[in-house]
Amino acid sequence: MSSQYGDPEAAETPLLERKAAEGRWWSKVIDVEEAKDQISFALPMIITNVSYYFIPLVSVMFAGHLGELELAGSNLANSWASVSGFTLMVGLSGALETLCGQGYGAKLYWMLGIYLQASCIITIIFTIIVSVIWWYSDIILTLLHQDAQIAIAAGLYLKYLIPGLIAYGFLQNILRFLQTQSVMMPLVVCSLVPLALHVGIAYALVHWTTLAYRGAALAASISLWISVLMLGLYVLKAKKFKQTWTGLSKKSFGHVSSNLKIALPSAAMVCLEYWAFEILVLLAGLMPNSEISTSLIAMCVNTEAICYMVAYGLSAAASTRVSNELGAGDPNRARRAMAVTLKLTVLLALCVVSALAFGHNLWASSFSDSPVIINAYASMTPLLVISISCDFVQGILSGVARGCGWQHLAVYINMGTFYFIGMPIASLLAFKFNLHAKGLWIGLICGLTAQMIGLLLLTKFTKWTRIEMSEDSSVKTIEA
Template sequence: MQEYLEKTTRDKVKMLQNATATTPLLEAAGDRNRGGGGCSRWWSKVLDVKEAKNQVLFSLPMILTSVSYYAIPLVSVMFSGHLGHLELAGATLANSWAFMTGFALMNGLSGALETLCGQGFGAKEYKMLGIYLQASCIISFFFSIVVSVCWFYTESILILLQQDPDISKSAALYMRYLIPGLFAYGPSQNILRFLQAQSIVMPLVFLSALPIALHFGIVYALVHWTTLGFKGAPLAASVSLWISMLLPAMYVICSKKFEPTWQGFSSESFGYIFTDLKLALSSAAMICLEDWAFEILVLLAGLMPNSELTTSLIATCVTTEAIAYMITFGLSAAASTRVSNELGAGNIDQAKSAMAVTLKLAVLLALIVVLTLAFGHNIWAGLFSDSPEIIKQFASLTPFLAISITLDSVPGVLSGFVDRLNMRSLRPSQHPLVDYIVQKLD
């Protein structure tokens, strides 16, 4: 009997050892949890966590960089808003006018480098990246001169558009001190595309976060510690925009990493101006039309009664919508990269899966933004003005703004994705993934 018990014990020990050797304890526990609760299995069916993590990590630097550049003139508007109702209305109208006629144009003109530098880097023609960058900066400088003339006569143009004379005068004063920043914004966007084409994104986070951090101190000092007052806000934005251009420029010039792609200034770049301009104009038209759809609302608000209040409110809503749009557009950049990689490898099913994950992430992040806005709308409006009336009126517009952000999340991803496919000279009707998306939408 004793021998039988010893034998049985030895057999059980061997069975446990074999089970442990073949099935790790954590894995077995995970299987039991999945089998019991089903939570992990349910979540994995809703969202591919690994794919989502990769896309978020790739798009997060781009989102932070875009928001940082956008925040420099926005912070100046916030400081202006605490000086009074007229100052807030003038600054918000000027900021919208600046994006409509200048910043959006410069952002669009730099879009040509996504194609030119991307193709040059892929073809290992590294010298051409620096040539294209210089050609694009020349184009930006030329258009900055034209736009600055338009900005100088802002008051006359806004009055011609039936805007309030007092607000137009305040906006014109703001715009004149913002003109120097325009000449820095264009080159900064070109350098940004130059670095992104080489998959250098993490240094951009630091190079864009530092200027916005410094901007808070600069704008506070010029507005409250000098006699400039209201004029100090746009002047601070111009100073910070120049800092945001000089930092990445010095990084490119001084770093040995860019010796193959940046070989110094060359007169050869003048020969590629028209090559760059052909792509730049179409890209600028696309970006401008997208931004004008938002910013034109601010001009329409100036036609309504009590234009000081309505202009400030609509401009705050447009700004909120623009920041939310940057998140989904950053995701579209990650999606286009992932899908391009999978299609290049011939994995069409995985490309479809990657795009599906991006759409789910866009909706999820939009809901997070909406919830944040729902519980913190008073805090957000308080950053622009101390007026209880403006904060109260913004709260009444929050539900409509939440609906707009939610509905705009999916088109934001798809538009950015299809735009990038078009920039790669691919017709959507000839692309299997776009056909798949269109079928799903139909």
């Protein structure tokens, strides 16, 4: 009674409003404001990543309509490009999630431009190496026992995709530079506009010029460069970057080696996981009914990849929030941000797997008209539900690892869980116990589960420290 009538503030508060405030149970379950911020961050990231994923895919679609050889060649080229180049560029740019994220949180704004330039120098070095591999890809793919004609077609496609590789590397660096400053909507515009233009460019080059098949790959390169130029001009012209981008500087060369110390483990962390999925497709080709098994596993891998793009939006939010808070010297807020992201991930995963569980036949029919394939995919759906759920959680924890600068530790976790647990179990179940495609996917689930547990233990028992890079470009960790 005394609290209600004796307190003037309480007397002035309407009873219904106070009761409503007490009844907001969800505010006790999750930090609503933090959740809103992360959702507003994640949605643009999802749109951006899906758009950039579709630019090379649309080119493959245009090439595929020219004939069966062109379809096989462009698909093989796109897979080889992802394995040997695009994934590497994504991984190398992960160093900026740590350095720019923590630098922005620590208010060392001018250093963000230095880190970006150092990362672009690294990108140039690695694109030269990968470009040489792509130039001779027809020979390499033939040595890997691919059909000679398809290998030649894939090699031709990749030669015209080389300019796109350089653009893709720069693009990933600029994305991380903007992401760590929570600049999101320009990313959406600079990904959707090039994607829309890409459809017209691809159609024109394939059908209105003598380039035809080669024009599909060249169109992807042109569209990726359009996106780079749009984002680059935005960074140069927008006043909000006057502190984080102060122009080209020779100091960036002094930070290349220290940037590499984070970039290389980051690239290995991403590539080891991606390659594990590709190995499953190769193993499926060794089965007795290889045509069906390969198609089925490829469909499952594509489903997992598309679902992971949704999770990646929240993963980027976790990475940015954690790195910003650690840079500001507040590890407790960083942990709270991670907890909110994990709760949002559970809700998002439930929505995605529910849609897959009820709509798997419709989804499978978009890949194939074969009743055998559709029925086989239906039998794989329960396993996909489990793997996608694990992938969502580990995706967030991987984002936390990038934000904290733990890439060198996450590499060992990914190596051990996928290549010493997941792949051996997959091979054993598929070939020894004749579980075939299901055996392969159960092995993958074992690897994903072990990876998730390993990353959980990493976040639980590793000190949350921030990275400090001094003027002499040495890297060290200090207590946040």
